[in-house]
Amino acid sequence: MLNMHPTPTLSHLKPADYQHVYEPAEDTFLFLDALEADVNFIISRSPVVSLEIGCGTGIITTFLQTLLTSHGIPLLSLTTDINPQACKATAATALSNRTSVDAIRTDLAFPLFPRMENGIDILLFNPPYVVTESEEVGSTGIEAAWAGGKDGREVVDRVLRLIPRMLSKNGIFYLVTIRENKPQEIMEYMSTTYNLRSDVVLSRKAGTEGLSILKFYYPA
Amino acid sequence: MRLITHNMLQCHAKGCDPSQSYPLELKEVQLESLDAEYSEDFIRRLIPKLDWNVLVHTAFALGVAELPKELPDVQDEAFLRKVHQVALETRVKEAQMVCNGCGHVYPIKDGVPNMLLQDNEV
Ligand SMILES: C[S@@+](CC[C@H](N)C(=O)[O-])C[C@H]1O[C@@H](n2cnc3c(N)ncnc32)[C@H](O)[C@@H]1O
Ligand SMILES: [Zn+2]
Numbered sequence: 001m002l003n004m005h006p007t008p009t010l011s012h013l014k015p016a017d018y019q020h021v022y023e024p025a026e027d028t029f030l031f032l033d034a035l036e037a038d039v040n041f042i043i044s045r046s047p048v049v050s051l052e053i054g055c056g057t058g059i060i061t062t063f064l065q066t067l068l069t070s071h072g073i074p075l076l077s078l079t080t081d082i083n084p085q086a087c088k089a090t091a092a093t094a095l096s097n098r099t100s101v102d103a104i105r106t107d108l109a110f111p112l113f114p115r116m117e118n119g120i121d122i123l124l125f126n127p128p129y130v131v132t133e134s135e136e137v138g139s140t141g142i143e144a145a146w147a148g149g150k151d152g153r154e155v156v157d158r159v160l161r162l163i164p165r166m167l168s169k170n171g172i173f174y175l176v177t178i179r180e181n182k183p184q185e186i187m188e189y190m191s192t193t194y195n196l197r198s199d200v201v202l203s204r205k206a207g208t209e210g211l212s213i214l215k216f217y218y219p220a
Numbered sequence: 221m222r223l224i225t226h227n228m229l230q231c232h233a234k235g236c237d238p239s240q241s242y243p244l245e246l247k248e249v250q251l252e253s254l255d256a257e258y259s260e261d262f263i264r265r266l267i268p269k270l271d272w273n274v275l276v277h278t279a280f281a282l283g284v285a286e287l288p289k290e291l292p293d294v295q296d297e298a299f300l301r302k303v304h305q306v307a308l309e310t311r312v313k314e315a316q317m318v319c320n321g322c323g324h325v326y327p328i329k330d331g332v333p334n335m336l337l338q339d340n341e342v
Contacts, residue, residue, distance in 0.1 A: 074262040102225040106335040
């Protein structure tokens with residue numbers, strides 16, 4: 001699918017910034033396409049608060065925010081990243097695109113809970129999904145952008161277990177996976193453990209990566 | 221970071237008393253304001269997500285605005301615009317956020333709060 005909604009500008013970021021912050025790639029752009037393809041579903045759930053874990057440059061949340069604004073829907077956008085440079089980049093990206101996004105430096109989203117328990121209407125996560133040695137997981141630098149440990153699932157699985165605390169009743173959770181992450185198994189787990197329904201919003205093969213954007217939500 | 225985000229952050233250090241870990245106290249604060257588009261419907265739907273007492277207290281302590289102690293039953297436009305200004309247009313650029321439970325200090329620099337704890341603190 002072609003992106004009709006304009007991709008946020010990142011002209012404020014220089015090549016050197018991408019030594020520290022994840023440079024948007026096929027996974028990122030598939031995410032943008034998925035959000036645009038799913039915009040009617042998003043609107044039908046009347047979102048107020050969005051949270052992105054691992055925001056990197058902030059391009060995804062900025063895109064969602066401008067996409068919904070173009071449909072007349074304001075959104076309170078929060079983001080987190082464990083990498084301080086990513087938080088800085090996200091704040092700059094929001095500003096360059098004349099939107100408001102707050103970036104919080106933290107592991108996952110712990111300082112928002114339990115205060116925001118079941119208060120997140122749109123949860124976005126493009127995780128470090130590459131299969132690596134477990135020892136590589138847990139950096140706060142650029143390695144944190146990809147190192148996913150066993151099956152590329154070590155960071156993803158920590159987030160999956162938090163979903164029932166974070167997601168609101170009408171919430172939607174969007175997640176990037178590659179084939180090695182066993183997306184089918186994730187969908188089954190979320191269904192049997194938390195009664196969350198799921199769909200594959202979009203899939204695309206990028207080089208050797210079989211990318212999918214999954215979404216999870218409670219049945220009406 | 222907007223004041224609404226401060227309204228949602230809490231301490232999550234290991235052993236911190238959960239009855240004291242929220243709200244975080246703002247100290248040595250440098251504020252800035254930034255225009256945000258006003259939407260009445262949005263503000264109305266945001267208010268239930270706020271901890272009202274904390275917003276009132278924070279806005280007063282920082283000298284930003286005086287909000288009614290109790291959420292008014294009838295929320296007119298003047299009231300909603302004030303909430304909009306406090307929660308969405310007031311930003312903390314620099315500050316120290318102090319937890320009254322455990323004393324942990326979370327700094328805010330260039331508008332970004334650093335809530336990351338060391339491995340031995342979680
Ligand atoms: C694949 S990158 C995605 C970046 C951006 N969202 C995008 O799609 O272009 C994964 C991001 O997650 C962040 N991250 C990794 N582990 C994290 C954790 N435990 N808590 C918060 N962020 C984390 C990384 O620093 C990185 O910015
Ligand atoms: Zn504390």
